[in-house]
Amino acid sequence: xxxxxxxxxxLVHNKPDVLARIAGTFSGRGYNIENISANVTMNPKIxxxxxxxxxxxxxxxxxxxxxxxxxxxxQATHMKSRESVRREMVLVTVGGDREKVMKAVGELGCRVLxxxxxxxxxxxxxxxxxxxxxxTYLETLDMKDMSRSGMVVL
Amino acid sequence: xxxxxxxxxxRALMNEGVDTIFGYPGGSILDIHxxxxxxxxxxxxxxxxxxxxxxxxxxARSSGKVGVCLVTSGPGATNTVTGIATAYMDSIPMVIVTxxxxxxxxxxxxxxxVDITGITRPCTKHNFLVRHIDELANTVREAFYIARSGxxxxxxxxxxxxxxxxxxxxxEPVSPSQGSAEPxxxxxxxxxxxxxxxxxxxxxxxxxxxxxxIHGRATAELIEFAHKVNIPVTSTLMGLxxxxxxxxxxxxxxxxxxxxxxxxxxxxxxxLITVGVRFSDRVTGRLATFASNATIVQIDIDATSINKNVLxxxxxxxxxxxxxxxxxxxxxxxxxxxxxxxxxxxxxRIGEWRTEGPMSYCQGEAIKPQCVIETLYRMTKGDAIVATxxxxxxxxxxxxxxxxxxxTFLTSGGLGTMGYGFPAAIGAQVAFPDRLVVDxxxxxxxxxxxxxxxxxxxxxxxxxxxxxxxxYLGMVRQWQELFYEKRYANTGIGGQVPDFVKLAExxxxxGLRAVKPGEVExxxxxxxxxxxxxxxDFVVEAEEKVFPMVNPGASLTDMKLSSGIGx
Numbered sequence: 001x002x003x004x005x006x007x008x009x010x011l012v013h014n015k016p017d018v019l020a021r022i023a024g025t026f027s028g029r030g031y032n033i034e035n036i037s038a039n040v041t042m043n044p045k046i047x048x049x050x051x052x053x054x055x056x057x058x059x060x061x062x063x064x065x066x067x068x069x070x071x072x073x074x075q076a077t078h079m080k081s082r083e084s085v086r087r088e089m090v091l092v093t094v095g096g097d098r099e100k101v102m103k104a105v106g107e108l109g110c111r112v113l114x115x116x117x118x119x120x121x122x123x124x125x126x127x128x129x130x131x132x133x134x135x136t137y138l139e140t141l142d143m144k145d146m147s148r149s150g151m152v153v154l
Numbered sequence: 155x156x157x158x159x160x161x162x163x164x165r166a167l168m169n170e171g172v173d174t175i176f177g178y179p180g181g182s183i184l185d186i187h188x189x190x191x192x193x194x195x196x197x198x199x200x201x202x203x204x205x206x207x208x209x210x211x212x213x214a215r216s217s218g219k220v221g222v223c224l225v226t227s228g229p230g231a232t233n234t235v236t237g238i239a240t241a242y243m244d245s246i247p248m249v250i251v252t253x254x255x256x257x258x259x260x261x262x263x264x265x266x267x268v269d270i271t272g273i274t275r276p277c278t279k280h281n282f283l284v285r286h287i288d289e290l291a292n293t294v295r296e297a298f299y300i301a302r303s304g305x306x307x308x309x310x311x312x313x314x315x316x317x318x319x320x321x322x323x324x325x326e327p328v329s330p331s332q333g334s335a336e337p338x339x340x341x342x343x344x345x346x347x348x349x350x351x352x353x354x355x356x357x358x359x360x361x362x363x364x365x366x367x368i369h370g371r372a373t374a375e376l377i378e379f380a381h382k383v384n385i386p387v388t389s390t391l392m393g394l395x396x397x398x399x400x401x402x403x404x405x406x407x408x409x410x411x412x413x414x415x416x417x418x419x420x421x422x423x424x425x426l427i428t429v430g431v432r433f434s435d436r437v438t439g440r441l442a443t444f445a446s447n448a449t450i451v452q453i454d455i456d457a458t459s460i461n462k463n464v465l466x467x468x469x470x471x472x473x474x475x476x477x478x479x480x481x482x483x484x485x486x487x488x489x490x491x492x493x494x495x496x497x498x499x500x501x502x503r504i505g506e507w508r509t510e511g512p513m514s515y516c517q518g519e520a521i522k523p524q525c526v527i528e529t530l531y532r533m534t535k536g537d538a539i540v541a542t543x544x545x546x547x548x549x550x551x552x553x554x555x556x557x558x559x560x561x562t563f564l565t566s567g568g569l570g571t572m573g574y575g576f577p578a579a580i581g582a583q584v585a586f587p588d589r590l591v592v593d594x595x596x597x598x599x600x601x602x603x604x605x606x607x608x609x610x611x612x613x614x615x616x617x618x619x620x621x622x623x624x625x626y627l628g629m630v631r632q633w634q635e636l637f638y639e640k641r642y643a644n645t646g647i648g649g650q651v652p653d654f655v656k657l658a659e660x661x662x663x664x665g666l667r668a669v670k671p672g673e674v675e676x677x678x679x680x681x682x683x684x685x686x687x688x689x690x691d692f693v694v695e696a697e698e699k700v701f702p703m704v705n706p707g708a709s710l711t712d713m714k715l716s717s718g719i720g721x
Contacts, residue, residue, distance in 0.1 A: 061461065
């Protein structure tokens, strides 16, 4: 059985404990959340949650069905990578030589959000692979901190 | 009209058809009890909140109605958790109402505050914290809807004290919101037709039923189906009563302590049709060899039960009754006579297995626990609601009492909760005041909720408790004998067992004791005749074991039929 990364997109009622119910379903049944992102949809009473998880195809069917059983889950969709668009974002603080940083900005196509005498805050948006590549590059500079989002999918 | 929260709660409960509540008062629910005092509700005051939860469960299992339990915040709420988890594992519809500290105090570690919705999230079907009085009536409506619909289960409503005291204009609740509505699964035509074709071709088919048949009220359709196509039937512990135990097609329970012939048949069958079964490890034994020669058809209302433990060939996500009705209809158009006749060799083979390994035990100098159950069955003609505790008493009850009707066997199958049976029997007796309700117990498990004797005496509930007293925590001792070289660590309780006769008398109940095989029948006769609650102490063979036994993780064909004998 092939263990792979899978993406599940959930529409849920925007209630205080809904995230706890979803997280509890994962932890209680031994599934793992790789990353997660959540925010309201066009309808403020409904939240969209994207969860990236790792497991076999059979496990994914279980995960999806278990999530569908939750009363506050309106819809659970296993997103196929070929048919969907997916993005992550990372904010990175890098120090060091301005010229090298600007070269990186040019090559990676990232934005400069903040420029201080001793460091820069950069934003990179892209697919998981693009983010991984960007981080590998930025690590060769004086990378001081980073904050990476969960995946959003449409 | 303006009503306070407590009045709205009671009105909402009444709207759901509730007339009986099992509970225990406390600071956070004083207002509700004050309203109960003025109402026509029957409130059964238990002696421990765990008892209230199990009693509501027994009430639900025996009557098919939603059991309701009302307790205070903090320890009152946490004491119900074992009962809630028990109901959750066995898919029992229950609504548990817990008091909560006033909303401004939530999160401040106030006196008797506990996050009960957080604690019960993994063992309820859903739960609610009602933060505003205007949500109350609808929340109760939704809670009952969720508890009853689809695969049933317990739902908890947490009610802060200030919400109970607030006033609002009462509005009739609206229908449950879409969010709580489970999809209604009707079976697809394709897999049903395929199943009918498989039935026609099968030489060695077996029907395996579970609790879903009872929850889905599918017994009549199941009997029709089994006889139409002449398929032998076995059951999980939870399915007992779902198919008549006196039917010629009945093979008894399967699994770890199932009959030899049911386990052999399921291991050899070429078609396995399961109805309302979730394939517990106690049922399947070693997964790799479970029904490994069979095409498996699984009918279940819960999509997560499909392919969870056993991979099936034809999944049918549907409530059991709808699927069976459609199968029966499809079968009407086919040559049933030929199908039925084609089964003779298979049924003969199962008969041979039954002769090879019948359900039996040896009589001895001491009372045999199996004999107590058999005598009870004979004397009651099976016309009783039987609750059990957990362990050897439970297995012997499942093996030696024949259940002919659904909702007559109340047992904690999934969670295996000692202390379940007695309060569950009390709940069943409240639901059916005129029926015979028996709790089959061990000397260990009866002590886990023995305080409910006061409840039974107080409400004159004539529950009959049959204690199979072997002085041990018998099932654990059995495992120690078989797997831990007879090191009986902490399982010998004989020295500390109370005098059950005196104990019964201390509570105001009748206590009886039998120590010799010759006394069994007379003791049962006297106990069953008595109009009030009775504790019958049967001092049984101390080291009697439950057989057949499939060791945990072994194949179902790898059974020990008695000490030292394997087959």
